[in-house]
Amino acid sequence: xxxxxxxxxxxxxxxxxxxxxxxxxxxxxxxxxxxxxxxxxxxxxxxxxxxxxxxxxxxxxxxxxxxxxxxxxxxxxxxxxxxxxxxxxxxxxxxxxxxxxxxxxxxxxxxxxxxxxxxxxxxxxxxxxxxxxxxxxxxxxxxxxxxxxxxxxxxxxxxxxxxxxxxxxxxxxxxxxxxxxxxxxxxxxxxxxxxxxxxxxxxxxxxxxxxxxxxxxxxxxxxxxxxxxxxxxxxxxxxxxxxxxxxxxxxxxxxxxxxxxxxxxxxxxxxxxxxxxxxxxxxxxxxxxxxxxxxxxxxxxxxxxxxxxxxxxxxxxxxxxx
Amino acid sequence: xxxxxxxxxxxxxxxxxxxxxxxxxxxxxxxxxxxxxxxxxxxxxxxxxxxxxxxxxxxxxxxxxxxxxxxxxxxxxxxxxxxxxxxxxxxxxxxxxxxxxxxxxxxxxxxxxxxxxxxxxxxxxxxxxxxxxxxxxxxxxxxxxxxxxxxxxxxxxxxxxxxxxxxxxxxxxxxxxxxxxxxxxxxxxxxxxxxxxxxxxxxxxxxxxxxxxxxxxxxxxxxxxxxxxxxxxxxxxxxxxxxxxxxxxxxxxxxxxxxxxxxxxxxxxxxxxxxxxxxxxxxxxxx
Amino acid sequence: xxxxxxxxxxxxxxxxxxxxxxxxxxxxxxxxxxxxxxxxxxxxxxxxxxxxxxxxxxxxxxxxxxxxxxxxxxxxxxxxxxxxxxxxxxxxxxxxxxxxxxxxxxxxxxxxxxxxxxxxxxxxxxxxxxxxxxxxxxxxxxxxxxxxxxxxxxxxxxxxxxxxxxxxxxxxxxxxxxxxxxxxxxxxxxxxxxxxxxxxxxxxxxxxxxxxxxxxxxxxxxxxxxxxxxxxxxxxxxxxxxxxxxxxxxxxxxxxxxxxxxxxxxxxxxxxxxxxxxxxxxxxxxxxxxxxxxxxxxxxxxxxxxxxxxxxxxxxxxxxxxxxxxxxx
Numbered sequence: 001x002x003x004x005x006x007x008x009x010x011x012x013x014x015x016x017x018x019x020x021x022x023x024x025x026x027x028x029x030x031x032x033x034x035x036x037x038x039x040x041x042x043x044x045x046x047x048x049x050x051x052x053x054x055x056x057x058x059x060x061x062x063x064x065x066x067x068x069x070x071x072x073x074x075x076x077x078x079x080x081x082x083x084x085x086x087x088x089x090x091x092x093x094x095x096x097x098x099x100x101x102x103x104x105x106x107x108x109x110x111x112x113x114x115x116x117x118x119x120x121x122x123x124x125x126x127x128x129x130x131x132x133x134x135x136x137x138x139x140x141x142x143x144x145x146x147x148x149x150x151x152x153x154x155x156x157x158x159x160x161x162x163x164x165x166x167x168x169x170x171x172x173x174x175x176x177x178x179x180x181x182x183x184x185x186x187x188x189x190x191x192x193x194x195x196x197x198x199x200x201x202x203x204x205x206x207x208x209x210x211x212x213x214x215x216x217x218x219x220x221x222x223x224x225x226x227x228x229x230x231x232x233x234x235x236x237x238x239x240x241x242x243x244x245x246x247x248x249x250x251x252x253x254x255x256x257x258x259x260x261x262x263x264x265x266x267x268x269x270x271x272x273x274x275x276x277x278x279x280x281x282x283x284x285x286x287x288x289x290x291x292x293x294x295x296x297x298x299x300x301x302x303x304x305x306x307x308x309x310x311x312x313x314x315x316x317x318x319x320x321x322x
Numbered sequence: 323x324x325x326x327x328x329x330x331x332x333x334x335x336x337x338x339x340x341x342x343x344x345x346x347x348x349x350x351x352x353x354x355x356x357x358x359x360x361x362x363x364x365x366x367x368x369x370x371x372x373x374x375x376x377x378x379x380x381x382x383x384x385x386x387x388x389x390x391x392x393x394x395x396x397x398x399x400x401x402x403x404x405x406x407x408x409x410x411x412x413x414x415x416x417x418x419x420x421x422x423x424x425x426x427x428x429x430x431x432x433x434x435x436x437x438x439x440x441x442x443x444x445x446x447x448x449x450x451x452x453x454x455x456x457x458x459x460x461x462x463x464x465x466x467x468x469x470x471x472x473x474x475x476x477x478x479x480x481x482x483x484x485x486x487x488x489x490x491x492x493x494x495x496x497x498x499x500x501x502x503x504x505x506x507x508x509x510x511x512x513x514x515x516x517x518x519x520x521x522x523x524x525x526x527x528x529x530x531x532x533x534x535x536x537x538x539x540x541x542x543x544x545x546x547x548x549x550x551x552x553x554x555x556x557x558x559x560x561x562x563x564x565x566x567x568x569x570x571x572x573x574x575x576x577x578x579x580x581x582x583x584x585x586x587x588x589x590x591x592x593x594x595x596x597x598x599x600x601x602x603x604x605x606x607x608x609x
Numbered sequence: 610x611x612x613x614x615x616x617x618x619x620x621x622x623x624x625x626x627x628x629x630x631x632x633x634x635x636x637x638x639x640x641x642x643x644x645x646x647x648x649x650x651x652x653x654x655x656x657x658x659x660x661x662x663x664x665x666x667x668x669x670x671x672x673x674x675x676x677x678x679x680x681x682x683x684x685x686x687x688x689x690x691x692x693x694x695x696x697x698x699x700x701x702x703x704x705x706x707x708x709x710x711x712x713x714x715x716x717x718x719x720x721x722x723x724x725x726x727x728x729x730x731x732x733x734x735x736x737x738x739x740x741x742x743x744x745x746x747x748x749x750x751x752x753x754x755x756x757x758x759x760x761x762x763x764x765x766x767x768x769x770x771x772x773x774x775x776x777x778x779x780x781x782x783x784x785x786x787x788x789x790x791x792x793x794x795x796x797x798x799x800x801x802x803x804x805x806x807x808x809x810x811x812x813x814x815x816x817x818x819x820x821x822x823x824x825x826x827x828x829x830x831x832x833x834x835x836x837x838x839x840x841x842x843x844x845x846x847x848x849x850x851x852x853x854x855x856x857x858x859x860x861x862x863x864x865x866x867x868x869x870x871x872x873x874x875x876x877x878x879x880x881x882x883x884x885x886x887x888x889x890x891x892x893x894x895x896x897x898x899x900x901x902x903x904x905x906x907x908x909x910x911x912x913x914x915x916x917x918x919x920x921x922x923x924x925x926x927x928x929x930x931x932x933x934x935x936x937x938x
Contacts, residue, residue: 043799143890157891187662188826189888189907192870214800217872244874256874258804260833262856270808271833274801277769332764333721500717504780507675508731509704522721 003074004031005175005208006055011068011078013047013054013232022282024050024063026233029308032176035202037209039223039240041216041255045278047232048212052178054078055210056095057085073175091121094169098181100161104153110137110164111149117171136167139204140197159190166197173205180212195221216256220244225314228252231279231289234308238315248311248322250294288319296321337526340601347597353590357583361407370401372557380573391575393566402562403580409558410584413474414540420478421539422485422532429489434497434516444490447483455480459542460551469553477542485531492524526602530595537591544584559584615689616650617820618657618674618788623647623683625666625673629896641896643669645844646683648922651837653787656814656821658835658852660828660867664895665841667824671792674822675709676700687788705735705784712793714773718765724751724776725761731783750779754809771802778809782817790822795830807833828871832856840864843895843903846922850929860925860936863888863904902934910935 013025025047032038040048053059055070057077070077072093077085089095097103105113114136115129124132130149137145140163153161162182169177179198183191199222202209211222219226219240226243228236228251236249247253257272276293288306291297301320308318341347370376374397377385381392383399390399432443450458462476496502502519510519546552547560548567559580566576625644644666651657659667672678674685676692685692687707695703708731711717718727725747732743748758754775765773774794781789791810795803807830814821825831831838831852838855840848840863848861859865866888888907902908905915914934922932 043801157894159891187892188828189662189866189870190891191872192888195872215872216800216874220874221872254801258801259874260804260807260827260829261874262829262832270811271804273804273808275805277771277802278799332723500711500713501719503677504709504711504717504777505730505734506677507704507709508734508784509701510730510734511701514734519719523719 002034005034005036005073006032006210007069007071008051008055009069009071011051011054011070012066013050013059013063014066016062016064017282019282021066023066024232024281025054028068028232028234030227030234030237032208032210034175034208035206036225037202037211037223039211039213039219039226040229041213041219041226042229043214043278045231045281046229048229049180050232051229052095052180052210052212055178056089056093057082058089087121090117090169090174091172092174093176093178094172094174095178095180096162096165096169096182098184100158100165100185101153103165104161106153109150109152110156114164114168114171117168121172132171133167136171137164139170139201140164140167141193142167157190158186159193162186162190162194163197166194166201170201170205170207174207176208176210177202178210178212181214182211183218184214191218198222216244216259228255231284232281233289233318235290235318236316237308242312242315248315248317249290249319250296250321251290254293294321337598337601341597344597344600346593347600350590350593350597353586354594357407357587357590358411360404361411364404364407368401368404370398372397372401372405374398374401380569380576382573383575383579390579391573393562393576394569394573399562399576399579402557403559403583406557406559406562406580407583407587409470409553409556410540410543410560410587413470413477413543413558414536417474417477417481417539417543418532418536420474421481421535422528424478424482425485426489426528428482429486429491430493430516430521432486433490433493434512434520440490443486447486450480451483453480455542456545459546460549463546463551468551470556473543473546473552474539476546477539481535481538481542485528485535488527488531489524492527493520496520496523527599529602530599533591533595533598537588537595540584540591541588616686617653617688618822619650619684619686620670620674621648621684621686623670623673623685624681625669625678626681639896642681642844642898643895644673647841647844647846648683649837649839649846649849651788651820651822653820654814654818655837656823656835658823658825658831658838659841660825660831660838661841662826662867662892664843664892666844666895667826667841668792670841671709671790671822671824675707675790676704677709702735705731705737706786707788707790708781708784708786709790709792710774710777710781710794713797714770714777715797717777718773720765722764723761724756724763724765724768727765727776728761728779728783731780735784737784746783750783753782753813754779769802770798771805774798774806775809778806778813782813785817786819788820788822790824792824793826794823796825796827803830810834828856828867840867843892843898845903845932847904847933848929848931849922850931854928860929860931861904861933862908862910862935866907902932 009029011025011028012023014021014023028051030038040051042048054065055077057080065078068078111130111133114133115126118124118129118132134145134149137148142148142160142163183194186194198209213219223240226238226240227234228249230251236252243252244256247256254272254274258274260271274293279289279292285302287302287304291301306318306320308316310316311322375395376398377387377392377396379392379394379396381388383389383391385391388398388400393399428443428447432440458480459476462479463472466472497520502515505515505519543558544560547558548564550564552558552561562580563577566573570577623644624642624646627641627643629639629641647670649657659670661667669678673680680693728750729743729747732738732746738746747761751758751760756772756775795806798806811834813819823831823834835852838850838852839846840861842863848855848864855864856868859868890907893906901916901918902920905911920932920934922930924930925936
């Protein structure tokens with residue numbers, strides 16, 4: 001096996017509050033190989049976006065990495081200072097967000113914003129940076145790129161704005177791109193185009209991708225491996241095909257079962273429900289956080305936290321009943 | 323299924339819980355209670371008639387007969403301040419009521435109905451806004467006989483555009499929210515939508531505005547009286563200051579003490595207003 | 610074409626127009642057709658789904674059926690009555706027979722009212738029952754959507770999104786309506802919670818014989834919920850068919866593009882997507898509609914005629930209507 005681009009090990013993230021600290025991420029560990037796509041999947045509040053922010057060193061105030069390491073090509077980002085992180089962000093790792101409208105600066109043109117990245121990280125002259133920005137817009141398949149370069153974000157459609165975001169993110173040919181719900185705000189036909197673009201860029205640039213999503217369909221479309229997260233913990237790691245064919249954790253099974261699926265036959269069959277709702281992170285007991293919503297849970301599940309166990313090569317699960 | 327969060331239930335109870343933790347606002351509330359109590363029970367505890375000549379004119383504070391000194395006619399300044407509070411507070415309160423009444427009505431009609439009603443009302447509002455308020459108020463007072471009522475009305479007439487614009491903005495915003503749409507789909511009449519849905523939800527900023535308006539109106543009354551345009555038959559803080567204005571260099575106390583009380587009252591009301599703003603501001607609450 | 614029984618809802622040539630502000634001073638105001646000549650009918654006790662992307666006019670269609678926006682032309686027949694012609698008190702009284710469930714569980718509930726007041730509101734507005742009866746009905750409705758009676762005393766902000774949507778559903782059912790328009794009722798919810806709400810809606814429909822008009826951008830949700838489905842694109846219905854048929858044998862290139870674009874957990878089993886099936890570019894703005902077929906600019910099969918002449922929605926057989934010059938299975 002080659003050295004991973006990113007190795008997250010034992011990462012615990014805590015939020016400082018008046019009533020003590022709350023663990024938002026617990027003992028998270030996963031790796032991303034060069035050129036690989038890893039999906040972090042789960043419901044809102046499961047910690048998937050917080051994981052991205054921890055990797056980027058962009059955690060909000062009063063939230064910090066309490067334990068563990070986040071190594072990018074061996075360099076620990078969890079312990080890096082602000083200057084190092086600034087140098088790395090936008091260059092070796094970059095990130096795209098759900099809402100491209102708020103992530104772009106409304107008072108600068110698209111061209112100026114892409115050029116800015118290149119001037120900061122590559123020290124290009126304004127003219128060279130702008131010429132390179134034009135190439136990037138071509139690379140993300142924007143129609144009439146020379147014209148778009150001079151437009152402001154509000155003049156573009158949602159899909160085009162996300163393409164601009166992607167152009168900015170890949171401007172320095174990063175080792176790793178983190179995409180946080182990149183298509184949630186887009187229409188489905190545009191989403192398909194953005195997925196296609198991401199696949200294409202990955203192939204051309206050989207970069208690794210972390211896809212953060214709530215959509216199992218998107219995971220199946222784009223990812224090689226997936227990490228299923230629940231209440232701040234990774235409950236299942238598996239190659240995507242295996243995860244969908246034979247999910248082990250009851251939560252993963254629920255997540256897959258609750259999707260209205262038109263390929264597999266009977267529309268009259270009820271959707272699988274996961275009863276109840278995501279627990280309050282401050283009120284999680286000693287056992288498995290999913291126990292209260294799990295049909296298989298017993299006293300042991302509530303008493304003791306299930307460790308992450310290897311079920312098959314590359315397939316790990318944290319469940320007593322799996 | 324269980325209710326997610328415990329804690330205070332109604333939005334009002336929650337607002338009070340936040341207000342209670344706000345020290346400046348509590349201080350303002352205590353100060354205001356003190357001042358109101360002074361004007362209400364003061365005259366019975368301190369039985370000096372504010373219009374009686376008790377001693378020599380312009381007596382400095384510390385005198386046995388007049389603790390805060392006397393004015394240019396030899397009247398007791400403390401008695402004047404105590405009973406003057408009634409007129410000041412009454413004018414402030416009624417002017418604020420008139421301001422809010424006019425402003426909210428105009429703003430609500432403009433915001434809810436839109437179209438030509440909105441255009442007509444907003445042009446009228448703008449007309450009032452471009453006139454200098456003090457000059458306009460002075461003109462109104464001079465057209466009629468200066469009295470507490472005309473002073474209050476004149477203040478109301480110059481102050482309503484601000485709450486009108488605020489109310490209109492809130493109505494425009496809330497009118498389009500889904501719960502108002504849902505009510506329309508149920509067949510709710512306009513009356514119900516305005517009174518039961520939009521007004522209660524527009525209330526927080528309006529309550530804050532009303533509070534601050536009281537302070538502004540008290541100050542405004544003081545200004546008019548200071549300029550000699552108040553009701554010369556009703557003792558108010560502004561009137562005392564205005565009457566003693568020519569002697570400000572010989573007898574600083576005769577203008578300063580009523581000024582301090584006036585200042586304290588407006589400060590108290592403003593502190594309460596700020597506190598209410600924080601307490602009622604929905605952005606401070608979790609969704 | 611006519612279903613065996615008379616339809617509960619029949620929409621006939623419905624158009625809704627919005628006036629856009631002039632782009633130049635003293636310029637002409639432009640009129641945008643958000644819904645253009647839409648016709649469909651819904652049999653009693655069934656679900657009619659409307660799918661489409663943003664700007665397709667699906668939510669405006671829902672609002673027009675609910676008489677929440679002005680109708681430019683067309684007829685809406687509800688149980689044989691001209692709903693579009695009703696006004697004033699008659700419309701107000703009629704509203705008890707049709708209700709709406711809205712998308713955003715946060716903005717659709719009055720934050721200053723207790724849950725019981727929210728659920729009771731339609732009964733108060735429609736003056737149905739005595740106070741005691743209304744209270745009993747409120748408890749019954751809470752139980753119906755799986756909430757405890759105590760929930761009635763709480764305020765909306767104390768509930769999660771899924772629970773709030775249950776409250777919205779209880780409110781919509783208060784007057785025992787025959788038709789419920791569901792406007793993206795689960796798109797603001799997490800998947801696990803979506804399933805709970807969809808199952809609840811389906812159970813309620815079965816138990817109470819409700820008729821649904823179900824608006825969604827999610828093909829899977831519509832497939833799960835609906836008997837009959839209409840696909841909208843830029844204000845027009847481009848295809849109508851029974852759900853199973855539409856998803857297994859779509860005729861319109863736009864429907865095919867939607868199906869091809871939908872991320873599926875079976876992505877790997879699927880034969881690699883036909884390149885032509887994916888729509889090109891972004892949907893144009895509804896304000897920039899040109900003549901001809903509205904999908905022509907993004908359609909890989911478009912010919913000269915497509916840019917000239919707008920195809921009409923025509924039956925291909927007794928079950929399937931499509932608006933395309935070159936519709937092929």
